[in-house]
Amino acid sequence: MGPGVDLVPSSEIFPSQAEVVVIGGGIIGVATAxxxxxxxxxxxxxxxxxxxxEQSSRNWGWCRRTGRDLRELPLINESMKMWEGMNRLLGRETGFRQEGIIYASRSEAQRERHLRWIEEARQHAIASEMLSPAQLSQRIPGLAGSLSGGLWTPLDGRAEPQKAAPAMAIYAMALGVNLQQYCAVRSIERSAGRVSHVxxxxxxxxxxxxxxxxxxxSRLLMQGVGVxxxxxxxxxxxxxxRPVACEVKPCVSFGNVSLRKRLDGGLTIASSATNTADITPDSLRFLPSFFPAFWHERKSLQLRLGQRFIDEALRWRxxxxxxxxxxxxxxxxxxxxxxAVVSKMLCNLKRWLPSSDNVQVAQSWGGLIDTMPDAIPIISATPGVPGLFLATGFSGHGFGIAPAAGQLMADLVSGATPIVDPAPFRLARFSQGEKVQAQHWL
Ligand SMILES: Cc1cc2nc3c(=O)[nH]c(=O)nc-3n(C[C@H](O)[C@H](O)[C@H](O)COP(=O)(O)OP(=O)(O)OC[C@H]3O[C@@H](n4cnc5c(N)ncnc54)[C@H](O)[C@@H]3O)c2cc1C
Structure with a gap:
């Protein structure tokens, strides 16, 4: 079971028409609406x-510029500005706090990569810096083990995933959005080629x-219209x-485990080094496009063949x-x-922060990340299907970028000047023979 999420009441009246229908009440759909x-x-x-x-309450809650794909930097900069004013705008608590993010450098090669990213990010007015091992220990009280320093972005932050999208949804409804929950869209229909109804x-x-x-x-929904x-x-x-006495203020990643403070006094603990990819018919189909990303992640990605293969082969239509x-x-x-993954994460945390020995696990859960071959999203119109737009594939980092991603999507739908250049997020990049590749900075 996932974590408890703040509840949002649905609108009372079921609508028969709208200018725009948004499918999906995750943070991207909510921010767009x-x-x-x-x-x-x-x-x-x-x-x-x-x-x-789904993902929008199950994530770590990091709002991160640090180590991002360079193509996303203009959009995340806009998003962070929006997070800064979010609690005020909504009149509600999203949990946003700007206490920085640190990625520890565990080897010289990684430190070099972090330094190169800092150089690149400077061109986007992002003030990240490299911490020495001594500075790292100051920022992370109780740190044990040897590290070559860390990539530090003081103006990054965190928010509470179980609160943020619900708070935004309630505000959107006050502005007139009609929200229907327990309301699955079965199909998207067209008339004379263009989208006409759902x-x-x-x-x-x-x-x-x-x-x-x-x-x-999203893949299944788009398959329904032949895309x-x-x-x-x-x-x-x-x-x-459960609540702990922890003096670590920033979100911290040690590579094999990450932590952030929660508003309720506990910690959210996770690791991108313990992800699992179920083998499915789609993973076999897309192997060539995902192979470079898979090869890069091969040490941290566990492949699993089981029930999901059968489920997706038989039921995902x-x-x-x-x-x-x-x-x-x-x-x-x-x-x-x-x-075993939970135990491994706790064990790794204890290695870096021996004082975490006595933390008590209140709950654990899984989330399925929607990922693209180049690990950046699609925020785009759909060529050949007038009226159909797509915002998906945030590849494990869509929570922090959501406010501006929603704005960009709304710009494209309404024909307004886009908040940033949308070209990197075009759907057409996958069909025009372009070389699409993920960037790996962390
Ligand atoms: C474990 C984990 C950790 C992460 N950590 C971070 C992090 O620290 N920072 C960060 O920036 N990002 C993080 N992410 C990524 C982030 O959570 C996602 O990128 C983001 O939440 C995606 O939002 P979404 O709205 O696109 O998708 P979702 O939140 O998955 O929402 C999609 C919604 O669409 C609905 N839906 C689907 N089909 C239909 C249909 N036919 N009819 C009606 N509704 C439908 C689903 O029910 C679902 O609620 C993490 C993700 C995971 C899983």
Whole structure:
């Protein structure tokens, strides 16, 4: 089971039409709907389960410029400005705190990579710096073990995933967004080639535009309109502890384990070095495009062949308007985790912070990350399908960038000047024979 998420009541009246329908009540769909509503655009937000029940509540909560793909830096800079004013704008607590992020450098090679990233990021006015081992120990009280320093961005921050998207959704509704939960979209329909309506389990809604922000379900939703996107899912494990006395203020990654303070006094502990990729029919199909990323991650990525292969082979089919769909059968993706991964993370944490020996695990959960071959999202119109837009594939770092990603999506839908150059996020990059590749800075 995932962590408890702040509840958002649905709108009372089921709408029959809208200017824009947004599919997916994760933080990307919510941020898009909010941004559309701020422009006075009549928007309906549809969620098959409840707001933020999938990735958007299960993530670590890091709002990070540090070590990001350079193509995302203009967008994350805009997003961080928005996070800074978010609690004030919403009149609610999202948990946003700007206490910095540190990535420890565990080898000379990694330190070199961090230094090169700092140089590149400077061109985007990002003030990151390299900490010496002594400075690292000052920032991380109780640190043990030898490290070559750390990449430090003081103006990065964190927010509470179980609060942020719900708070944004409530504000969006106050601006006029109609939110329907337990309302799966079965299919996106066209008339004379352009998007005309969506069919949900509760009836049809006519509209001029549709935004697909379905996280790990986006590939299936797009398959329903005959558009093939190369998207896979990766399982990541997270745990939260009971309240602890911890003086570490920034979010910290030691490579094999990461931690951040929570508003409730506990820690969120996780690791990107213990991810699992289930082998599925799609992973075999997309092997050539994902191979470079897979090869880079081979030491930290565990491959698993099991029930998911059979499930996806037999059940993962796009919805049909007149039949109960998979989206209704699986209200919330709640992947099974391996308890050994939890023990390993705690063991690694104890190695770096011996005082964490007595932390008590309150809960652990899994989240399925929607990932692209170049590990940057699609925020784009869909060539050949007028009225259809897509915001997906945030590849494990969509929470921090969500406010500006939502704004960019709303810019593209409404025809406004885009907040940043949208070219890196074009869907067409996968069909134009471009070399798409992930950047690895951390
Ligand atoms: C373990 C983990 C750790 C992470 N850590 C971080 C981090 O520290 N910082 C960071 O920036 N990012 C992080 N991320 C990534 C971040 O959580 C995601 O990029 C982001 O939440 C994606 O938001 P989303 O709205 O696109 O997707 P989701 O939150 O997955 O939402 C998609 C929604 O669409 C709904 N939906 C799908 N199909 C339909 C349908 N047919 N009809 C109606 N609704 C539908 C789903 O039910 C779901 O609620 C992490 C992710 C995970 C899993």
């Amino acid at each position: 909010l941004s559309l509503a701020r422009r006075g655009i009549k928007t309906v937000l549809l969620e098959k389960g409840t707001v933020a029940a 069919v949900t389990e509760h009836g049809a809604i006519s509209c001029q535009s549709v935004v697909v922000a379905g996280g790990a379900w 093939d996107i190369p998207q896979l899912k990766v399982l990541s494990t997270v745990l939260r502890t 796009p919805g049909q308007p007149d039949k109960v769909s998979l989206y209704e059968q699986v209200r919330v993706l709640d992947p099974r985790i391996d308890p």
